[in-house]
Amino acid sequence: MGRVVLVICDGHRADFVRHDTCPRITDFAHRSRSFANHRAIFPSATRASAASIATGCWPANHGLHGNMMGLPDADGFRVHDVGDPAFVGKMRAAFGRTLRVPTLAERLAPYGGAVIASNVSPGAAYFHDPDHFGHVIHRAGSFGPGGRRLDKDEAPVVTHDYAGDEALTDWFCKIVLRERQPRLAVLWLSNPDAAMHADHLGSGTHLDGIACADRSFGQVEDTVAQLRAEGEEILLMVGSDHGQETVAERVAVAARLVDAGLKEAPESTDLVVAPQGGAGLIYLAPHMSARKGEVASFLRAQPWIGQVFVGDEMGHLGQRPDNGLSIAFSMARTDERNSYGVPGHITICVSDEKPGKPEGFGSHGGLGSFERHPFLMINGGGFASETVEHGETRLIDIAPTILRYLDLPRTGVDGLALPQN
Numbered sequence: 001m002g003r004v005v006l007v008i009c010d011g012h013r014a015d016f017v018r019h020d021t022c023p024r025i026t027d028f029a030h031r032s033r034s035f036a037n038h039r040a041i042f043p044s045a046t047r048a049s050a051a052s053i054a055t056g057c058w059p060a061n062h063g064l065h066g067n068m069m070g071l072p073d074a075d076g077f078r079v080h081d082v083g084d085p086a087f088v089g090k091m092r093a094a095f096g097r098t099l100r101v102p103t104l105a106e107r108l109a110p111y112g113g114a115v116i117a118s119n120v121s122p123g124a125a126y127f128h129d130p131d132h133f134g135h136v137i138h139r140a141g142s143f144g145p146g147g148r149r150l151d152k153d154e155a156p157v158v159t160h161d162y163a164g165d166e167a168l169t170d171w172f173c174k175i176v177l178r179e180r181q182p183r184l185a186v187l188w189l190s191n192p193d194a195a196m197h198a199d200h201l202g203s204g205t206h207l208d209g210i211a212c213a214d215r216s217f218g219q220v221e222d223t224v225a226q227l228r229a230e231g232e233e234i235l236l237m238v239g240s241d242h243g244q245e246t247v248a249e250r251v252a253v254a255a256r257l258v259d260a261g262l263k264e265a266p267e268s269t270d271l272v273v274a275p276q277g278g279a280g281l282i283y284l285a286p287h288m289s290a291r292k293g294e295v296a297s298f299l300r301a302q303p304w305i306g307q308v309f310v311g312d313e314m315g316h317l318g319q320r321p322d323n324g325l326s327i328a329f330s331m332a333r334t335d336e337r338n339s340y341g342v343p344g345h346i347t348i349c350v351s352d353e354k355p356g357k358p359e360g361f362g363s364h365g366g367l368g369s370f371e372r373h374p375f376l377m378i379n380g381g382g383f384a385s386e387t388v389e390h391g392e393t394r395l396i397d398i399a400p401t402i403l404r405y406l407d408l409p410r411t412g413v414d415g416l417a418l419p420q421n
């Protein structure tokens with residue numbers, strides 16, 4: 001049985017995978033099979049994406065709806081931040097479980113285990129393995145099997161920036177790949193996503209974020225090359241979870257629903273909106289479910305809305321009616337270019353009207369063509385090098401591809417193992 005190394009460069013949109021921005025990753029394409037039409041999940045945001053990569057399932061089946069999620073509260077719902085390190089515990093308290101389906105960490109526990117080293121939000125790290133079958137390394141707290149807390153000798157505490165991504169990569173190559181040698185090793189970098197949220201797309205900041213991720217990937221590829229030269233069999237995958245577009249406008253959708261008389265008050269639990277950047281999810285208390293159509297009609301009439309999906313229509317997005325989740329919507333967008341010539345502008349759904357980051361920076365979460373277009377390349381394990389797959393592939397196809405390579409059952413996954421040639 002070989003082993004698997006997966007590197008995710010958070011937020012790296014596919015059209016920025018170019019030789020001038022990331023030479024190591026583009027050179028890797030010559031030694032790999034590239035997936036030209038790889039697609040994000042909905043919402044195109046990191047936390048639910050981490051759960052979809054870990055389980056091979058749509059949010060409808062793993063049960064983590066997005067970056068923000070409604071949980072039952074009194075006779076209705078309250079929105080919680082999935083990024084919060086306490087969220088896993090809140091979800092378990094609400095439903096008596098975390099994810100509904102097994103993760104790769106659980107499936108691989110008897111076969112050499114998994115180590116996930118993540119430098120994004122705590123929630124995005126913990127949903128790779130919320131019930132502690134493997135090792136999750138994160139600056140907010142690292143855990144081993146059974147939920148044992150790892151101390152500083154066992155797991156590094158890095159910063160949430162370029163230096164942190166580099167320090168985590170260094171530790172990942174030296175300790176995880178060379179010494180611990182788990183069956184699955186995942187490195188999830190905060191860049192270029194962090195850089196893209198902090199400045200204009202196409203700016204020097206964005207390009208520095210890409211360069212940082214490219215150097216980290218290069219270090220992993222070099223380590224894998226050395227291990228293969230020593231006789232190891234390794235499947236090496238690199239990709240991203242979503243892209244980003246430029247923020248054109250911010251709308252506090254919940255406040256608009258209060259103004260329209262469809263939600264009682266800003267803090268009421270009858271109808272809540274879980275903002276997902278370029279999208280949103282609406283949870284309705286049981287007594288409100290008859291007003292679903294009215295809420296959807298109001299949304300569809302707004303200039304800041306993209307598409308609205310009610311009830312079972314959410315199946316098109318990989319979501320479904322579940323624990324109050326009744327309506328999903330994407331925000332309006334255009335293909336317009338920013339001052340750096342980068343196409344794609346989105347309106348984003350926010351919690352309130354308080355001033356936040358200025359318009360013009362990057363964000364994501366909706367159905368925009370660039371936010372939902374991550375990249376993926378696979379090398380080794382029978383994948384034909386220097387070839388391109390043009391069929392549509394999804395984040396949920398990564399887990400079954402890993403399971404096929406390891407010759408393990410793929411029961412209970414929504415995705416398909418990817419074509420090798």
Ligand SMILES: [Zn+2]
Nearest residue numbers: 011046193197
């Ligand atoms: Zn992001």
